[in-house]
Amino acid sequence: MNKRPVVALTGASGYIGKNLLKKIEESADVIALSRNGDKYGDSEHVTWRSCDLYSMVDAEKALEGADIAVYLVHSMMPSAKLTQGSFEDMDVILADNFAQAAKKQNIKRIVYLTGIIPNDNEPLSRHLRSRFEVENVLRAYGTPVTAIRAGLIVGPKGSSFPILAKLVKRLPFMILPKWTRMETQPIALPDVLHALDEGMRNESISNRSIDVGGPEVMTYWDMMMKTAGILGKNPRAIPVPFITVKLSRLWVSMVTGASKEIVYPLIESLKHPMIVQKENYVEGISNGKISFEESAKHALESERQEGVRLKLPQLPSFKQDVRSVQRVTLPQGETADSTALYYVEWLESLLNPWVRTTVDENYRCRIGISFSSKPLLELSYSKDRSTTDRALYYITGGLLTDSKKNTRGRLEFRKIPHKDELIVAIHEYMPSLPWFAYKYSQAFTHLLIMRLFSKHLEKRKAEVSVQKT
Known part of the structure; x- marks a missing residue:
């Protein structure tokens, strides 16, 4: 019998992590990592470990015994009662600890979910610049890294799609800044999970950066209108040339109620086209099959029928650290x-x-x-x-x-x-x-x-x- 691989899954209690855990536990033994891992019960093929990746000691213990490590970590949310510093610098620490721990524990491959890095000759937004820097840090100690680069992920939780859906629900008319006409290639959650699973299984794509996207190239306004149609709404659109990204992130945060820690970096990235690039295309992985409309319907119906709220991440409570x-x-x-x-x-x-x-x-x-x-x-x-x-x-x-x-x-x-x-x-x-x-x-x-x-x-x-x- 073939030995089941051991996968260390960071962010196992988060939006992507929970869904990926369900998918891979059928064929792998999973070390599920979370800052509050002791709150979860183990099962036959899942072992939970508490882990604070700001600690290199914790990172080394977390990866002990694993063959493959999946990196789903992002530091956009505060990590202490008082957090001083940018998410970019926090991300460097987390990635550096993880990469050094992976080397020490002889991890065969790191699979990293990140954002599409455009080649539009524009300076990268803070969010995408940070994602690219993390990718380079993860590669710095010799462990092969398979980077799965995605644009907007469509699902009932997470960050990007719930923000879009809340805008459509709450606004009878919408102001359309320039970024709403930028092209993107949204991808359904199941297609992202498939790409991550391939990153773990498929050695032929080891140490590559792979763009993934759904079957349609759309503008953000296209997505808003399709979402509105699913909800039975017909919002009026008012195109404006003068609202900057900085103004946009402010009103998006106010309308959706999402924290600025989540909204600001995401909105700043919308000035870039987020489309799968030929040099990063792999057949069967890059080309997601589920349409935007189908995935948006599923997300919105989950909210209505199953009580799954389109909920953005909330600020956690902390000790006085x-x-x-x-x-x-x-x-x-x-x-x-x-x-x-x-x-x-x-x-x-x-x-x-x-x-x-x-x-x-x-x-x-x-x-x-x-x-x-x-x-x-x-x-x-x-x-x-x-x-x-x-x-x-x-x-x-x-x-x-x-x-x-x-x-x-x-x-x-x-x-x-x-x-x-x-x-x-x-x-x-x-x-x-x-x-x-x-x-x-x-x-x-x-x-x-x-x-x-x-x-x-x-x-x-x-x-x-x-x-x-």
Whole structure:
């Protein structure tokens, strides 16, 4: 008998993940990964594991024993009570942890669901630029990556189609900005699941990027009108040339009630044509069979008959923790390790004479104020978990941290693969100050200091370049 492959499925409790899990558990043993995996019961071919991919240790444990890993992760939603930083930088951390863990656990192939990357010579939107960067990060450590690139996915949940359906339901007439006439190739959820399944099974498409789309090329207005027809509506259209993408994302968020974290990146991407490209076409995978009208009917009928609401993701609740992530320049010749130590030295020079910093022979850093022997923060270097490309410090004490609750708080400096850039990130930090006081004092100060540090590194890099020329 052939051995069933073991598939590690990230986002197994999400919209795409739940449906993919049902499809592949018939032929594979699945390690279903979720931040709240302990809430789900195991079955004969499904084992649930709790996993926080912001932790490299968690990522390594999550992929243990797997042959293939499916990456369905996106960080558009906040991941802590206070999340400082862009979704692009969060996505880099998640992908880098996952890719390094995949290499360590000898994963044979990563299958990644992403967006179609257009070749329209326009600068990519933030959302698509981030999706492409994640694809490159996943490939950076040698594990083959099969990227399934899709446009708008039509189904009863998710994000894009529910936004479109809510616009049609709630507006008796619609203003049509320029982006509503942009062509796209929507694809039904079952066709996406088929493509992902092929990515796991079909070794001939390993390490390729494959575009997938449905049988029709349409404009967003075409999709709105077809959706309106299914709902028995006939909205009036008012084309306007002057509403920008920025204005559009605002009114879409207001009309649909969706959070700006979801709406803004998606609307910004609608300026691009999202059509399957010939160079990324694979027969039997790229060409979805289900029409837009058929998939939209199914989604809307699911809402009406089965009580499945066309529901957008909602902001989760969090403990009083902090995640703060910033991207900075890496000067030539420097490493993540050396930049971390330099940051502590620079911090004292910036805030002299009020702040004093020390670093001992074990790289334990203490940041304090001049008139007190007690440190504000104490950072303990993790030698075992650090490399030249990643310096990891655990937050182990200080007046500004809640020592009882702060069990996983950490600061890291991480080089982005193939770029002269660093991610500087604080994870799961539990402040000792009352939340309101912390948010408008210490948190604000940290952002200000990181902006100054970023500008300082840019200046330092420019000076090194001048000296070499």
